[in-house]
Amino acid sequence: MPGASGGNTEGSCEALCRTLVSQNGLQRETADISQSVLYTSLMGLLLVTDDEKEQLNLGSGRVGLRNIGNTCFLNAVVQCLSHTRGLRDYSLLKSYRHEKFSQDEAKLMEAFSQVLSGLWDVNGEDRVVNPRQFYSVFKEGVPYFSGYSQQDAQEFLRFLLDRLHTEINRRPYVRRTGKELEQKYAKFRIAEEAAAMWKKHLERDDSKIVDIFSGQLRSSLHCSVCSHYSTTFDVFCDLSLPIPKRSSVREVTLRECLDLFSQEEKLDKENSPMCERCNRRTESTKRLSIQRFPQVIVIHLNRFTTSRWSISKSTVYVSFPLTKLDLGPYGPVDCGPVLYDLYAICNHSGTVNMGHYTACCLELKGWCFYNDSSVTSISENQLQTNQAYVLFYQRSNGTATVRK
Ligand SMILES: [Zn+2]
Structure with a gap:
């Protein structure tokens, strides 16, 4: 199930059963099949998958x-x-x-x-x-x-x-229509609305x-004139985080970038969307949060700022955890900890015009540094540099799944 990894084996088997039932059109034939039968055949399937994996005779990846x-x-x-x-x-x-x-x-x-x-x-x-x-x-x-x-x-x-x-x-042949996305689900609660939007997304993509x-991002808008709240949901494949700008500070944490990303933002009339109730553009506040967590979260540290005349690059050192990055605080209220472990980093060194990209990836035997054709081992304490540009985190197993 996309975005809902983790949980115990039985839980994920159940989820897989549901997926299989819904995807393979087994519904009619197996509607009253006992759970144990389904479970047994599922275990068979899982074994097949494991066999397939064993056929994957992998090299070191180096x-x-x-x-x-x-x-x-x-x-x-x-x-x-x-x-x-x-x-x-x-x-x-x-x-x-x-x-x-x-x-x-x-x-x-x-x-x-x-x-x-x-x-x-x-x-x-x-x-x-x-x-x-x-x-x-x-x-x-x-x-x-x-x-x-x-x-x-x-x-x-x-x-x-x-x-x-x-x-x-x-779903290659399902047409997208802009209108559909605009549909309002006012009668639903937030979680149901989010789930309905996600389902709609999966029908096409x-x-x-x-x-x-x-994953799914939630954007909450609050009209400063009439106090009307509205919520929109967007699908994301990466989080692009701003880096806090403070002239005196040379080092910030990933958490501070996340805080800045999710902090309430004041929008003036020109930049506000229409308020449904006032029926015009009004001053409003906007807040972003993660509604549905992906298996892999790609975090982009937005080091490049485009001004009218030029692009500049921030070389601020952003520290980030290698394990147990908790994104729970940026999720739905009371969702509990949502933990991620780092497995890859894309680095950018140099300037805007004269730059170079490299990668650090976690192998079975530790971290490796990939610089085009060269691959060398690298120690954990060399991973954090002011060149880190895109971070790849995998949701860790055994964490509680997000409540709906
Ligand atoms: Zn309003």
Whole structure:
């Protein structure tokens, strides 16, 4: 179940049962099947899955990527995704081929899978993978990336996940209509409204990418004139966090960035949306919170500020926890702790125009530093630098699931 990882085995089996029942149209035939029968057949399925996993004869993953002309942004992001276990296994097992939802060929997914096969090749160590084929397929779909100039890793990550999702979307033929999203669920409580919006999202957009990376953001708006509250929900694949600006301080914590992100923001008339009750733009306050937590949360430290004339980069040191990042305080009221562990970092060094991207990823034997074709071990105390740009956190097992 997307965004609801964790829980005990029975809990997740139950969830899987529900998913299977709803996805495979088993509903009619198995409506009165006993739970134990379903459980037994499910265990069989799980065993099959484990067998499949064993067939995945993985190398160490300590394989670099060739820089084919200003492509360090691509190399760093691919290494981070290559260490996103759920996505890696899905790609290597070529599960998208079995899913076959769209008639169109999953060209980018195939090319991505090809790169990952090279990176996890059992005999791959001391070799370097060339991402040229993958990059050219990507550029075909996103011509914006065609130039040879420095590209933004975060932007690339967003485009890449979006393109992959489109190719492996389990609902490829459901049309989106803008109006639908505007529908109001005034009679529901917040949680039900959020769940209804999420369900609507899955009716159009449902893929392994969504399973892993998508969460739901809640935006609460409060009109300063009539005190009317309204709530909107948006799906996110990453959180882009502002870095607090205080001239005297050289170091901030990730928590401070999260606090700034979720703190109440005053909007003047021009920037406020229409108040439903006043029926005009009014001064209002806005607050963001996480309504549904993803399995993997991608945190983008927004170091680049675009002003009218130029782009500047913040080199403030942002400290972040390697384990047990608790996002509970930014979730629904009383949701309890929601813990995440870090497994990959995409770094940006240098300036806006002359920069370089690298990645740090957690391997079975510890952390590795990926600098294009070079891969070296790195100790935990070398991970935190003022170059950290995108952080990849995996929800840790055994934490309480979020209450609805
Ligand atoms: Zn109002």
